Amino acid sequence: MKQETIDRIRKFTEDRDWDQFHSPANLAKSIVIEAAELLECFQWSEENYDMNHIEEELADVMVYCQNLLDKLDLDADTIINKKMAQNEAKYPVEKAKGKADKYDQL
Amino acid sequence: MKQETIDRIRKFTEDRDWDQFHSPANLAKSIVIEAAELLECFQWSEENYDMNHIEEELADVMVYCQNLLDKLDLDADTIINKKMAQNEAKYPVEKAKGKADKYDQL
Amino acid sequence: MKQETIDRIRKFTEDRDWDQFHSPANLAKSIVIEAAELLECFQWSEENYDMNHIEEELADVMVYCQNLLDKLDLDADTIINKKMAQNEAKYPVEKAKGKADKYDQL
Amino acid sequence: MKQETIDRIRKFTEDRDWDQFHSPANLAKSIVIEAAELLECFQWSEENYDMNHIEEELADVMVYCQNLLDKLDLDADTIINKKMAQNEAKYPVEKAKGKADKYDQL
Numbered sequence: 001m002k003q004e005t006i007d008r009i010r011k012f013t014e015d016r017d018w019d020q021f022h023s024p025a026n027l028a029k030s031i032v033i034e035a036a037e038l039l040e041c042f043q044w045s046e047e048n049y050d051m052n053h054i055e056e057e058l059a060d061v062m063v064y065c066q067n068l069l070d071k072l073d074l075d076a077d078t079i080i081n082k083k084m085a086q087n088e089a090k091y092p093v094e095k096a097k098g099k100a101d102k103y104d105q106l
Numbered sequence: 107m108k109q110e111t112i113d114r115i116r117k118f119t120e121d122r123d124w125d126q127f128h129s130p131a132n133l134a135k136s137i138v139i140e141a142a143e144l145l146e147c148f149q150w151s152e153e154n155y156d157m158n159h160i161e162e163e164l165a166d167v168m169v170y171c172q173n174l175l176d177k178l179d180l181d182a183d184t185i186i187n188k189k190m191a192q193n194e195a196k197y198p199v200e201k202a203k204g205k206a207d208k209y210d211q212l
Numbered sequence: 213m214k215q216e217t218i219d220r221i222r223k224f225t226e227d228r229d230w231d232q233f234h235s236p237a238n239l240a241k242s243i244v245i246e247a248a249e250l251l252e253c254f255q256w257s258e259e260n261y262d263m264n265h266i267e268e269e270l271a272d273v274m275v276y277c278q279n280l281l282d283k284l285d286l287d288a289d290t291i292i293n294k295k296m297a298q299n300e301a302k303y304p305v306e307k308a309k310g311k312a313d314k315y316d317q318l
Numbered sequence: 319m320k321q322e323t324i325d326r327i328r329k330f331t332e333d334r335d336w337d338q339f340h341s342p343a344n345l346a347k348s349i350v351i352e353a354a355e356l357l358e359c360f361q362w363s364e365e366n367y368d369m370n371h372i373e374e375e376l377a378d379v380m381v382y383c384q385n386l387l388d389k390l391d392l393d394a395d396t397i398i399n400k401k402m403a404q405n406e407a408k409y410p411v412e413k414a415k416g417k418a419d420k421y422d423q424l
Contacts, residue, residue: 005182005186017203024148024160029148031141032138033357035354036351038134038137042135043347046258051178055189058171058185061171063190076168082162084114084165087118100255100257135254139252150233220399220402230414240360244353266342267401277380280376288319295374296330299330308336
């Protein structure tokens with residue numbers, strides 16, 4: 001995400017004085033709620049989906065993720081790289097290649 | 107997210123030949139599943155949370171969001187700015203300031 | 213659900229003095245969390261699922277639903293029949309038969 | 319749930335020829351989607367909730383649970399009692415009383 005997009009998300013919250021509602025727990029709830037709306041695009045069919053609707057719901061999830069990063073003073077790249085290092089260790093290429101199993105089943 | 111972080115996420119999937127499992131529907135399911143694990147950090151208390159755990163689960167949500175963007179050939183900034191424009195129109199500052207109501211209740 | 217099953221669920225909570233954690237909001241979070249664990253049984257494949265795992269996760273969802281009914285002093289049959297009456301009106305057989313569309317798309 | 323409520327739910331699906339959409343995976347998705355709508359009743363406040371809305375969303379979750387039981391030919395009391403036996407073993411009263419910790423933290 002570009003800095004100007006992040007700034008737009010922050011300004012949106014500030015302008016509306018919504019930081020008061022953005023407790024970490026409320027933002028975590030909001031991420032699940034929007035993620036479920038994204039899933040709704042695939043509720044009865046995995047193939048026939050409405051791209052506009054998906055774009056909107058995915059954007060909602062990502063905006064709330066940014067809100068939570070901001071609230072907890074976290075940096076996206078830092079936490080994602082830390083997690084990717086864990087994932088790379090948990091799913092070694094030679095074991096995980098072409099398999100959808102969980103790491104403890106490999 | 108920096109380009110090198112995005113590249114690391116893409117390489118992780120490619121190296122493991124996991125693109126075959128990354129249907130849009132499966133990724134939408136994965137986003138909800140990880141979002142619910144994030145919510146679990148706040149299941150019984152909104153105040154006492156484990157930051158390490160939150161960082162890991164939030165990272166998981168964001169990685170799957172990136173996977174879905176990649177799968178559908180979407181650009182994060184494009185879809186988020188489009189949605190922010192909608193949000194700004196739905197929640198005018200003068201009406202929404204300091205209120206947690208849904209736009210159709212304002 | 214039989215009365216003795218309901219009684220067992222209630223006794224489990226009482227014996228552990230867990231009513232203090234069962235705020236309606238915490239139970240709603242718990243229902244989503246368990247529902248997402250149920251969905252995890254279908255994360256990468258819709259066909260190859262582990263019945264034992266599904267049974268456990270579905271049971272978890274239903275137990276938390278009963279906890280929430282108890283907390284809010286609601287009766288399952290009353291609220292379900294009220295909702296089914298709404299569903300029957302929103303999805304008239306002649307319009308909805310064989311279609312997965314939402315009521316506002318019929 | 320009374321037998322006549324269960325019968326009403328089954329008849330609703332049959333009359334609309336909706337069994338074709340009720341794959342186990344689609345029903346699992348539906349349970350999460352409705353559970354998230356229930357959670358939405360508590361998105362920004364844990365105390366000020368709309369009981370009518372909660373009743374409707376909780377009913378939706380329970381109806382889809384019944385649909386999944388039907389689809390997989392499962393009996394609610396059987397799977398719940400099996401899970402309660404596990405829960406009782408995982409959370410012994412003397413250890414778990416008054417604590418919200420997960421069983422592996424007790």
